[in-house]
Amino acid sequence: MNQLDGQRLREKVIESIHEKKEKTLVGIKEVLAKNHPEKTNVLLFDTELDGEFLAVVAYSAESVSHPHPHPTHVISVDLTQYIDFDELPLDEEEDEDTELEDELIEFGRNYFVKWFAKCFEEAGGKNYPLPCMIRDADRDRYYHLQENRWLDNESFNLKAAF
Numbered sequence: 001m002n003q004l005d006g007q008r009l010r011e012k013v014i015e016s017i018h019e020k021k022e023k024t025l026v027g028i029k030e031v032l033a034k035n036h037p038e039k040t041n042v043l044l045f046d047t048e049l050d051g052e053f054l055a056v057v058a059y060s061a062e063s064v065s066h067p068h069p070h071p072t073h074v075i076s077v078d079l080t081q082y083i084d085f086d087e088l089p090l091d092e093e094e095d096e097d098t099e100l101e102d103e104l105i106e107f108g109r110n111y112f113v114k115w116f117a118k119c120f121e122e123a124g125g126k127n128y129p130l131p132c133m134i135r136d137a138d139r140d141r142y143y144h145l146q147e148n149r150w151l152d153n154e155s156f157n158l159k160a161a162f
Contacts, residue, residue, distance in 0.1 A: 017108065031058040040061065042130055042132070047109070054112060079105050109136070117143065120145045
């Protein structure tokens, strides 16, 4: 697999994500317009990865460690939907297709957060009165959507802050 082929495959992952823009904007706007419970102090957009499928659900939360029940589904994306791994010239003995798929999914997860933050801003979230976070559940990392930055869990105690 050469560098050009890798770039084309990453572009297909990006295409899979971008194709969901309108649905993502609608989902974000729905969450922002929702009547949240009285003790809501933060909106938590939680990412969940299942194979190549990335889903986002949104919780009203008293704190990031105490979300209210009944999340709202925002979007689901098949990160590798435009890639046919069976047609790629890979050495099956080395299990390159699994490694490549894992690399592309990792690329997609990282790309998705920044892309979601842009959609959040476009949906009117930048001036939302409560802090809004997207959480990478597998890594327990938080991205502050209004500030467009990852929060360092060690220097920023989220449970105490929200």
